[in-house]
Amino acid sequence: MSTQTRKARPPELAVDKPRFRLVPMWYRKASCPGFDWRLWFPVNPRSKQAKIASVVCESCPVRRWCAQDALNSEESCPESGVIRAGVYMPSPLKRGSDRLTQRASAIERLEQIAAGV
Numbered sequence: 001m002s003t004q005t006r007k008a009r010p011p012e013l014a015v016d017k018p019r020f021r022l023v024p025m026w027y028r029k030a031s032c033p034g035f036d037w038r039l040w041f042p043v044n045p046r047s048k049q050a051k052i053a054s055v056v057c058e059s060c061p062v063r064r065w066c067a068q069d070a071l072n073s074e075e076s077c078p079e080s081g082v083i084r085a086g087v088y089m090p091s092p093l094k095r096g097s098d099r100l101t102q103r104a105s106a107i108e109r110l111e112q113i114a115a116g117v
């Protein structure tokens with residue numbers, strides 16, 4: 001018999017059955033699951049699809065939590081960039097000097113949203 005004790009699962013995480021993906025509890029109240037997820041991964045942040053995603057985010061009841069989560073996982077954004085809490089975060093893999101400016105302003109906006117400003 002093992003003397004090791006099992007670590008308790010953090011309370012903010014829940015098992016999303018039946019796929020067994022760990023999702024934060026707040027995400028269960030999110031507005032985006034009913035939409036095509038590709039809207040949140042636009043190739044062009046000024047496209048119609050990006051605007052639709054931003055509009056959905058603006059009325060999302062868990063927008064503040066989403067913004068905080070985006071700040072916590074900021075470096076794990078995909079190649080295409082992503083919209084979180086209505087803010088477009090360019091990919092960390094994107095080249096060019098405006099990427100840093102765009103990311104800095106996105107982080108600033110996410111911090112404001114997370115703070116409820």
Ligand code: SF4
Binds near residue numbers: 057085
């Ligand atoms: S703020 Fe937007 S991306 Fe975040 S959970 Fe809500 S709808 Fe989804």
